[in-house]
Amino acid sequence: MTSQKFVPNKKRAVTIQDVAKAAGISVSTVSRVLNGKADVAAATQARILAVIDELGYTSNLAARSMRSHRNNLIGLVVPDIGSPYSIEIMKGVNRAIAETDFDLLVFTTADAQKTDALAHEQHYVSLLSNSITDGVLIAASATETFVSHTPIVSIDPHAPNPDYPCTQGTNFEGAKKAVEYLLNLGHRRIGFITGRGDSHSAARRKEGYCAALKLAGIAVDDTLIAVGDYTTKTGERAARQLLTLPKPPTAIFAVNDQSAIGVYQAAEKLGLSIPEDVSVIGFDNITEAQYLGLTTVDQFLSEMGYTAVQMLISLINHKPLEFQIHKMPAELVIRKSCRRI
Amino acid sequence: MTSQKFVPNKKRAVTIQDVAKAAGISVSTVSRVLNGKADVAAATQARILAVIDELGYTSNLAARSMRSHRNNLIGLVVPDIGSPYSIEIMKGVNRAIAETDFDLLVFTTADAQKTDALAHEQHYVSLLSNSITDGVLIAASATETFVSHTPIVSIDPHAPNPDYPCTQGTNFEGAKKAVEYLLNLGHRRIGFITGRGDSHSAARRKEGYCAALKLAGIAVDDTLIAVGDYTTKTGERAARQLLTLPKPPTAIFAVNDQSAIGVYQAAEKLGLSIPEDVSVIGFDNITEAQYLGLTTVDQFLSEMGYTAVQMLISLINHKPLEFQIHKMPAELVIRKSCRRI
């Protein structure tokens, strides 16, 4: 077996000094053309540009940032790249970034489940913010306070923090709307799958669920509330618990779409069909839920990302913000997972 | 309307100097405890740690990287965060990263369609690689050469480049396998939706399509080959072209799953159903395709990302690579989008 070994080339990076030397000019002049200053002779500029191209020079971000404190770079910290939630937010962030002259750097706290995500969040935010980034966006932050001398905007934080501007969903109103929709369809036994206990948004969604029920004169039945943690796995377990009740609910409202997918899977495994046997609505609106045909409450995660970028850039440019908390309206997206009874 | 203005706090970042001053000690000693050197008195160390905690000090990545040239940070450049393709790769990369002590920084070339993505790719790679990152992974690179003094591993490059190690799919074999499956099902008129012309992998997939046909003694019919560019949009257009032919194909093999989704949508709009009227297979295997029930050739994009990380880390640690090109096997995933005729 001929295994082709590969040994990396270990050449030093070319610096501004190399360029200056090769062009027979001082570093400051090179720096000037690099930064597009006007006061450089056309001939000199052309020569330097040629040398830069020839040597394949690229400015060292670290060195540059150390001096100029402006990198046109914004950081985004997400709990888990690859989760539908993060992806949706990244899409919006990316779209907003594309309209500006900022670049985007995405940082992930890798394995949120392994060690304490809180410390990681903290760590990364300070790391980015105190270094190369002009400001940072932090999605689904569980952390309360950050150490940063650079602007921070938080996207859909678990708990609201008056110290940092953020975008937020209308969790209460959205959940209420969803449950009211089910009530209008004639449902009276409506189950709820909760999120993690420490999450402010999950709590608000539960409040919305209870409020809608109360408004309709229906008492909240604790046996119809099952505990989840935003994942499909616990969603399935919770749904199984609800659907195997002596008197199961005719509809289930899940704290998020991932949990709703769990309901979908549980129903499938129990030989139940949706929406014939049970109607389902989930909060949030991700691709999988869309393809499954799940009715969802869309709080426009991607818009949250989009808006957060604009807020952050205002802050970076020292413009005051109109609102410290930007609420995104939630909208019910009717698909085929609910039926009238 | 009471708009709550928000003005950012503009405090300077706390540096190692501040810590040294507050602890009544020199910066070098602080640096030592920061880097876990052994030769510091326990008392001094404790005091410094306390001050660090109190002041909320975080080391400046830029400054640190400038001196030490090792940041335990790897960069990933993707063409488009938010595209199913990139997401799949990121998942694998992230999984691998979580097993190491490296952190991941994801860079995106934002809007590939806007300006020339090639220059962007180039730019970001050098930027990351010459600065804060110990090595970079580049996904779906169209660029031929990179300027970098740091290791580079390319994931599923459009065109293979002998200068950089990479992970690659078995494009030819996978496509051949897919078409052979359709042939076994009895299909004789099998359409193909192509990828972009400049893509090596697209070309290989087409070759696989042709090879399978030839092996079965079927002449390649150019009217059954429609041009796409990896997107759902062109996939739909191409599918429409094929399906409205006087003698349409009974099956379509699409260069990627996004194009296959286009086939799905085109069929729907033409009132055709899958697989009754037309069978469909797509290359790659993303969430949407899975939920749609599309039969696909899975080349394990996420495994490509995973493997690439390991290759890169070997390089960073100056270990030679066993293979410069790591081929990932492609596997046919049978779902419900094909039928026997």
Next chain:
DNA sequence: TTGAAAGCGCTAACAG
């Protein structure tokens, strides 16, 4: 065990 000092590559005054 600790401190002083020399840069890493770059930008930004300040002179010429």
Next chain:
DNA sequence: CTGTTAGCGCTTTCAA
């Protein structure tokens, strides 16, 4: 228009 110089915050010799 161009060069000189002084750091940005940090690590790392080299002395003490």
